[in-house]
Amino acid sequence: MEGVDIQKNIKGLVSRIEDNLKGPFRFMEVCGTHTVSIFRSGLRSLFPPLLEHISGPGCPVCVTHSIDIAMGMELAEKKDIILAIFGDMMRVPDHRGMTLKDLRAKGANISICYSPLDSLKLAMDNKDKEVVFWGIGFETTVPTVGATIIQAKKMGIKNFSVLSHHKIIPPALKFLVESGDVEINGFLLPGHVSTIIGVSPYEFLAKEYNIPSVISGFEPMEILDALYMLTLMHKNETPQVINCYPRAVKPEGNKKAQEVINEVFEVSDGYWRGIGEIEASGLEISRDYVEFDAKKKFGLKPRDVTQPKGCRCGEVLQGKISPKDCPLFGKKCTPISPVGPCMVSTEGSCAAYYKYGV
């Protein structure tokens, strides 16, 4: 009976959203977990025809630029280094088409971690090696990496460092709306990132650009609630930033996590896949923790590398094209032999289209 009730509630909400729509409404989500939830739950198959869903740059693996990938690979190839990574990075091809999987087969020492703290333990267990944690991720992941670095400093661990390619979300959103290449009528804002940064960093979306935006949870009902609010604000022309996920997101965010980020990192320009450099959208390790900065420790410099030929991940990430519009999609580029990162990560839009699309 529970299933029937859910289906009834879902149907009801979908039709209320439909009532709000007087014309096409295109919303963008910027969180890999939203992408997966919308596809995996089958919600996408229930959207009314006028509601158009595009996935933005919300998957941390997908937005990692070839320049940054080349840097991680360079490190993995060095002798006496253990590169600790999140699992998804294993299969991301670099500009040569090589992956960490290939490097591992050739003898590189790569370890998959669930938490940055695992990599610190790895460093303690392998004193004769240098352990580098490859920091990929948004505001959600950064505090744990920061806490790990603080811990490493406290414990005086010398053979541990972090290759920070972390990114922050609001500048990327600003870049997207400012470029004006894609019409976005509403933003479904990321629940996890918002638990850390709170509500105010998004205010500009409504105030400066008149785009209704809603912070949402991840259950299908929560997403539909958020979409109802988005379409309602659109209909009434009352754009605001609304927090529909108050059980997890406080208006001010998580102060403690923010303090950790500010303590260990400083804002820098960041490279985004397919977009290029976005001002103040990256995080570097701050001067106070310079001994844990792998870039400094190993003298790593950004190298000018080309993107794989024909790959249109960049346009997918900005919502300019649907994955199916890319000529490589499902042919040369599949999850088993991905050309671009959007096909690698389970949270990537190309992988989601390939895996779940009916």
Add this chain to the structure above:
Amino acid sequence: MQPIISMEYKGMKRILLDHGSGGLASNRLIQEIFVKYLSNDILNSLDDAAYLKVSERVSFSTDTYTIDPIFFPGGDIGTLCISGTVNDIAMLGARPRYLSCGFIIEEGFLIDDLEKIVKSMADTAKKAGVLVVTGDTKVVPRGSIDKIFINTSGIGELIVDCPMSGKRATPGDRVIINGTIGDHGLAIFTARKDIDLDFEVRSDCAPLNSLILELVSKIPEVHVMRDPTRGGVATTLNEIALQSNVCIELFEDALPIKTGVKDGCDILGLDPLYLANEGKFLCILPEKYVDDALEIMKKDPLGKDATLIGQVKETPKGKVVLNTKIGGKRLLSMLEGEHLPRIC
């Protein structure tokens, strides 16, 4: 050749290269471990090959077991290498009879561990009512393989007129599974990664032949039976959908998944539908036999959680579609590559 003093099995702790040499040490190992536990008239003759009498139509299968870790909650490589091959043989609608086993053992492997494994094999073979009738042991230098690999092959006698096949799923058929999904895969994953969940997840590893025999001898028409091992239920059903050129629809809210497995998968970013099972089979049969089949399964402890989980349709051909809890639809694709933990 110098006499090998250390070949005495008793009191010796580790497998040496001598044990695979075919000489006295090998003989001791065969007698004191393999024959001791797996003993039967055919094996005990220790000829180069086993002399067997079987019916005219046989089902024949082979599999090699390289699992890591070799001991895991709910079983070990010994349980697995017998039940895995027994299940494969049975999936055609056959009564498994005889198995062979080939061991490749890494030099230095603990003899106590080998004994534990062979004992599990014997227990499982007894449960399944099959005989291990011939075998082989090789020992390779340390580092050449990871601990121990076991191959088992086996034959069984067909007891149905028309063997089950992945090509026989027909629109209108229903899909049944004999119990919960993903237990083995998650047990192995957590044991391998040394992940401590708050609840114990045990492998479902078990021989299914008696349940299958009961089923196929009472239900006149079963079209497909297959055990969803590597790649899990999702991948196995995709194979069947392709082989039969049909669409298989699954009902998400009907899928039997233990709460612990579901929670564990959520934490680790895994999907139970892609996790291996070692004591489960998918059974595709005409709708009219569903109730009887479920009743038969539920009487057996290995089928007590048997559930109707899907149906076969005409289109989209070669695809598996999941009817989600919320009333939506999505594709359930094949597993691509290694099942890697998810970022974030």
